[in-house]
Amino acid sequence: MSPKATPVWDLWPGDLQWQPMSPQLRTVWVLRSLLNVLLLAILAAVPLCIWLGWDGLLWALGGYVVLAGLRAWAVARTVRTWGYAEREEDLVVRHGLLTRRLSIVPYGRIQLIDLSAGPIERMFGLTTVQVRTAALGSTTEVPGLDPPVASALRDRLAVRAAEVREGL
Amino acid sequence: MSDEPAPPLAEAPLGPEPYAPTAPPQGLQRQRLHPLTPLLESFRFLTAAAAAAGIQAFTSRNFLFAIYIALAAAVVGGIASLIALQYRGFVIWGRELHIYGGVFTRSHRTVPLDRLQSVDLVRPIRARLFGLAQLNIEVAGGDGTDARLAYLKADRALELRAELLAIAGRPAAAPEPEAPEGEPVDRDAGLLVPQVTVKRLALASLLEALPVQITAILVLGTAFGVTGSIFGFSTVATTLWVGFFAPALLGYLQSTVAMVNRFLRNGRFRIGRDGGNLLIQRGLTDTSHETVPVDRVTGVSFDEPVMWRSRRWRRVEVWTAAVAQQSATATRSTTALPVGDPDQVAIVAAAAVPDLPSVFETERPPVRARWRMPLAWKKTGAALTDRAFVVRHGLWVNTHVAVPYARIQSVKVTQGRIQRMQGLATVRALAAGGVGHDAVAYHRDAREAVAMAAELRDRADAAAALERPRLS
Known part of the structure; x- marks a missing residue:
């Protein structure tokens, strides 16, 4: 890895205390990607069966194993890039494997804080925190937190948002 | 509504009764709209x-x-x-x-x-x-x-x-x-800049549309000529014409109509300032009055179409949270000056955002980003000025976008795959309102980009702290 290829967030001037996501998050996302690829495989199996007879099923299965393996590997690596840090005045979230993204949301501009949990996330006891500002299309997500951590984060954010209220 | 005798209003016989405590009493006289x-x-x-x-x-x-x-x-x-x-x-x-x-x-x-x-x-x-x-x-x-x-x-x-x-x-x-009593002599009294003359506006619209028009006509003409000389003009006239040229021509016509519409909308443009509001009157056929509260201005953009450069004309647009909060169709910004000289532009910019200069020195992205935008590279840039985050981009229409630090909602840094190999990153400062209303500094050096984001955040906090506390 050349020095130029360091992720953009490692260049931040000053220290950031990156908080990791829950270790369960990797399991959840890998499972979810496996399910998604399975749906694709089932969809692809129908025309393959019509075309190749019952061999088509084998092809679909083989394709599924390969694709799912690749996808799971990519997802597992992506999960590791997620992180968030609470600074004095703002929340910093980083993620992304191919495209690196770094979002900085000031507490004073937070309009809404959502907690949400999908079915698979719930099975593993995870929660996603979503933070919205007045700018459309700038929803910042912090996925895969343990529920106590998530609600603690939400409470801290809400308190800070009320303290430093800034306008539009 | 006092001059004509109003027929008695019907009691609301159908529909939900306004039981909500916020409803005004039934007996209150409703004012009616005009009978026409x-x-x-x-x-x-x-x-x-x-x-x-x-x-x-x-x-x-x-x-x-x-x-x-x-x-x-x-x-x-x-x-x-x-x-x-x-x-x-x-x-x-x-x-x-x-x-x-x-x-x-x-x-x-x-x-x-x-x-x-x-x-x-x-x-x-x-x-x-x-x-x-x-x-x-x-x-x-x-x-x-x-x-x-x-x-x-x-x-x-x-x-x-x-x-x-x-x-x-x-x-x-x-x-x-x-x-209506105002004599036409002091027409411009109370205005920030003199009313934009129809002549200048027409010339400006024409010059702005010229590159597009010429390109469209050239492309259509060569396509017609080339295909015609290969397949014979009669075939072209029937099949190809209907299948390919007609839609293209339709698009061309539409853009022309849009240009004329904009000209009509911005005709007789007058902008004044009253207390905390910018008052805009405009329109040749459909007149409209708009009020832009200055404390809601989230950004100012200065457009410079390529043909205006020799005349040093620019257009000023103002983004406001109010305008951007309409439905998705209306993420448009309000034109604060359809065309103006440098000093007029400066006056309007200073009226929209206090102390905002209108000329900016922006710094270009590093040379290694040049192959990504060979023509536009020279006209791309970003700068952190005293009051605002300024970015510049665009080839045909070169745009400076200035977002005051106090209006920056959140900051994002993204780094694509190829950008990472080159050590570049893109900084985005989001203002309140619609998608597309944000200042984007493309392809900065990665280290500089992150430092810029951190600096933007600091300045945004400092600027917001200076303002008097406002609701929402």
Whole structure:
């Protein structure tokens, strides 16, 4: 890895205390990607069966194993890039494997804080925190937190948002 | 609404009773809209009826039938408008404006005047014919909260606008610079810059559209010539023409129409400043009055189409949270000056955002990003000025976008795959409002980009702390 290829967030001037996501998050996302690829495989199996007879099923299965393996590997690596840090005045979230993204949301501009949990996330006891500002299309997500951590984060954010209220 | 005797308003016989405690008492006198309102609103229907009658009369020489159509349209329209008028109206009750409407589906909209953003006076040409006007009322807070009062007599609309603004606590606009008694000599009194002359505006629109027009004509012409010489012109005229050229031509026509429309909309452009508001009047055929609260301005953009450069003209647009909060279709910004000299641009910029300069020194992205945008690279840049984050981009229309630090909502840094190999990153400062209303500094050096983001955040906090606390 050349020095130029360091992720953009490692260049931040000053220290950031990156908080990791829950270790369960990797399991959840890998499972979810496996399910998604399975749906694709089932969809692809129908025309393959019509075309190749019952061999088509084998092809679909083989394709599924390969694709799912690749996808799971990519997802597992992506999960590791997620992180968030609470600074004095703002929340910093980083993620992304191919495209690196770094979002900085000031507490004073937070309009809404959502907690949400999908079915698979719930099975593993995870929660996603979503933070919205007045700018459309700038929803910042912090996925895969343990529920106590998530609600603690939400409470801290809400308190800070009320303290430093800034306008539009 | 005092000059004509109003027929008694119907008691609301159908529909949900306004039990909500916010509803004004039943006995309160509703103010009614102008009696011609339904007629104007069914303008298209009437035009269609007239056209049908005309065609009928012309083709079959059946004048009696045409008269029947016209009569039927008149009777049906008249009765429908009489009924509709009974249920439409508005009440100012305390600090709320209640608007009623609808015959079968009753509607009742409450507009909290405390959160009033702006009241715009709009006069479409069909309303101008009868001396009427319409009020567009914008309220802070998401979609579907803006309201429309159409139509009112023009002077009544102006009064009502002043009244609403006064209730909202915004100092009412000094009773309209457009007083009919005003002698034409001091037309420009109270304006920030002299009214934009039609000649200059026409020339500017033409120059702006010229590159597009020339390109379109060249492309279409060469395509026609090349295909024609290969396949023979008669084939081209029939098959290819219908299949390929016609849609392209349609798009070209549409852009031309858009240009003319913009010219008509920006004709007789006047901008003034009144207290904390920018007052804009414009329109050759459809006149409109707009009010832009200065403390809601989230960004200013300066456009410089390529053909304007030799004349040093620029266009100023102002982004406001109020405008951007309308529905998705209206993420447009308000034009604050359709075309102006450098000093005019400077005046308008300073009026929109205090102390905002209009000329910026931006720093280009590193040379290794040049192959990504070989032509536009020279015209791309970003700068952190005293008051605002300034970015510059665009080849045909070179745009400077200035977002004051206090209006930056959140900051994002993204780094694509190839950017990472090159050590580049893109910085985005998001302002309140729609997608596309953000300042983007493309392809900065990665280290600089992150430092820029951190600096932006610090300056945003510092700038916001200086402002007096505001609600929402």
